[in-house]
Amino acid sequence: MKDMSRSTDRLLSPVGDRLRHALRRQSVFSGTTALGCAYFAALAGAHLLSHAHTPAQAAPEMTVLLFSLVAMLVALIAGRRLPRWVGILTVVLLSAAFAVVVSSAPEAGTVLGVLFLVPLLMVYLGWSYQPWPARGVGAVVLGLWGVAIVNNPHFAERALSDPWPLLYGGLVCMLVLEISLALGEDLARAVRTDPLTGALNRRGLRRHMREARQRGGQYWLVVADIDGLKPLNDRHGHAAGDALLRATVESWRVVLADEGVVARWGGDEFVIMFRAEGEAAARRVSESLRKAAPQPYSAGLVRVQDGVGVDFLVRLADEELYREKRERRGTGVPTEPTPVPAPDATRARPWSALVSCAAALLYVVTAVVGLLAATDFWEIVTEVAAILVGLVAIVVAARLGDRYPHGGVLAWVGLMAVVLMARAVARDDAGGVIEMLFCLQLFAVIAGWFYRGRVGRAFLLGLYVVLVGALPLISSQTLGRLGPIPIVVALATAWLLLEVVRGVRVGERRLAATDPLTGVLNRYGFDEALAAAIETARRRGRPLSVVTIDFDRFKELNDKQGHDAGDRVLRGAVQAWRHLLRTDDVIGRLGGDEFVVVLPGARAAEAESTIARVHAESDGGWSWGVAELRDDDEITDLIDRADQALYAAKRAR
Structure with missing residues (x-):
């Protein structure tokens, strides 16, 4: 048995090594391309295996399956070298193949199941491309699938007689694209810009x-x-x-x-x-x-x-x-500067308020359409109330702006989900279920972007419970017209969207928070890390100290030996600090030769002893100052006191 185990290990070890090497070579773009293609291939394969097909019906699905597998392999092999045009070509060709599937599908379930994949393509376009190319390709995708629905002999008459659910789905897809474009652009700016100067x-x-x-x-x-x-x-x-x-x-x-x-x-x-x-x-x-x-x-x-x-x-x-x-x-030209007033800082866009406004506007449009179709008094009252609630939500979000509570987005989209599902149950309406399933994709994108993994997953799981709990209240005849495919595909796609958006967001934020030269946190990342460390210390009643570090005669080094020499000194010092400090200590570079170290659980005396040991065991050439967190300290107070200690130490030298 041991010999067999060793033989198996020898056989599988090269495979595992190659797989790990392939994964290390991936960029966010190539990784998401490969993941999306694998998902499409899995759906196409599952549908081929679980349903009977005529040769004419099976051909486009086989095309989707094979093309998805080929595109996945191309993305994995190319890795970071994957050209951007390959992604656009993949989206267009997959959309064309899916459009053929839609045009020939004999049942509504397959048509709707394919349509619930569009938000995934929109998120991919929004994250990966500039606004106008992404919008152009997105319009092409929606156009292809619209033509396919109109040309479907089994579904076209029903879709044309009640077009709103599909129009609503198109609006959700475009809103998902716009949110992905805006948030992706904002995060890309953070990755590429200096947080202090812009x-x-x-x-x-x-x-x-x-x-x-x-x-x-x-x-x-x-x-x-x-x-x-x-x-x-x-x-x-x-x-x-x-x-x-x-x-x-x-x-x-x-x-x-x-x-x-x-x-x-x-x-x-x-x-x-x-x-x-x-x-x-x-x-x-x-x-x-x-x-x-x-x-x-x-x-x-x-x-x-x-x-x-x-x-x-x-x-x-x-x-x-x-x-x-x-x-x-x-x-002898004087070079000593005088203090100048700082220009006004650029305010971050209030994303919570903006996204809530967009979701509320979509809700109002839905209520207006419902009002136009209402036939009795109570339906009219219900839709008018929904319109008023949506307008109030828009006004509140617009007035509060960047003061809009972070949890407001979650509360509002949760209310939207419950109301949409309640409307579908009250009217026994398949269109309401379709609206809810489309909105599920939007909610998944919002949850993945704005909230941590556990919160986002719990929120989406709660929506799943509401949806699945409400389905038995809808007549079997209405559900029979839909079939299980759109529900299963919508739930699976929403969860994938949540994980993909969250994964991309976490990866990009980590990149945005990292100093490109030394690999430690930059000012943007350090401010967040210090705020979290202070919150944890106060919640647990533990001490916390910060150490500000400034290199001695660093300017002279740069002037005499060039910036490369200074860069080497900084990288070497950071490498030594990482080796000598604990894993939960935080190092940040505020700019130039200015660094800050956060020591959780350490009082000022302990921090002084620790940093003195680090100074003695590393290539010293720097001064430091220590400050311990007080009950009434803001972040700036803590850093300022450490700076004062640092300058006192410099003057004493």
Whole structure:
């Protein structure tokens, strides 16, 4: 038996290794493409096996099955190299094959079951593509399936006599697409931008450069290093330095308008990319940027060359930058900045209120259609009340804006689900069941985006219970016209949507919260992690301390040896800290050479002892300050006290 077990292990081990290697090679795009194709293949295969088909009926479903399997394999093999056009081609060809299935299906259940797959395609388009290509392909998909329904000899007459349920499904699909586009764009912006200044980060700059090269034209980089930021931070605190950085980025944006972008390369180091025909024109733009900035800076200019990466271009520009910096020191030009007021921060879009407004508007439209079809007094009263409730919900969400409670979305869509199901039961109406099943896809997207896994799953499971509990109250004749296929497909697709949206959201948020250089949390991720750590400490009655860290003479290192040397020091220090600290300690990079460490469960004395040990066992070159959480502390209070201790330690050296 042992020999057999070893033989089996030897046989399966290469397979497992290859599978793990294939999974590591996947991007979010290739992974979701493969997962969607696998789901479509599974549905097509299950339907072929469970239902009798004529050869003419089986042919399009076999096409869906085989094409889905081929597309899945292509996505898995290509991994991160999967071209975007492959996704669009897959969506269009699968939609065409499904349209053939719809046009020849003999029963309504198959037609509806296929239609409940459209929201999944819409989420995929919304996450993966720019708005107008996604909307265009989405319109093509809905058009194909609309033509297929009209050409179905068994279903067309019924659909045309009562078109609202299918029109409602189309509205839900477009709303799902718009929500996916908006939320995906917002999250992509967080992945590619610096949370302090709103400029692009390194990841975003690399993406912009790839896109610019595809468009063609002559592009230039200005690498700028703001003078005197370190003394400003030391004398007036990081808030003053942060204000100067934001004001500087805003001044550059005004000059560039839509002709260029600003990226934050490091602490006080920025890369400005713009289009200009010839070096003389590029020098004029560079001079305009310099005049607009509130603080002098040293800069180097370099042309973007084909086949040369942004890191190498920055190194080329650094040569001119540091030559200018040395010349400025030689002339005695003062470089110490004065504090400036920070520009108004960009407010985040109130997604909870916006999504609630959209869902309420859909609810009002449904009630208006119901009012037009109402035949007795109580039906009219019910629909008018529903319209009023929906309008009140819209007004409340619009007035509250970013103060709209996070749980309001959950409460509102839950109420929508119950009302839709109650209407279907009261009218014994198959159209009401179809509306509810379509809305289930919308609710799954909302639950997956706005709420944690357990909350979202519990919410969707609750809707399943409401739906399944209400089905016995509907006549068997009405349910018989639908059949089990649309219900099963709608429930399965909604759950898949929940998991896919949640998985993509978690992965993208993790990427957005990570500093591209060191791999620790950036300011965006650290603020969330610190808030969660403080909440946990207060709930459990445990102490918590933070340590702010600032590297000594880091600016001199960058000036003398270049930014690459500084980057190596930061990466090496972070690697040492991770090795010496506990797994539940949190490290964040606030910018440049400024880091913060959160030590849950540690009082100030313990934190001081811990960080002193880390300093002694790593390549020291940095100072620190410690502060312990107090009962009335806000996050800024805690960080400010640690900063004060840090500056006191620096002055004592």
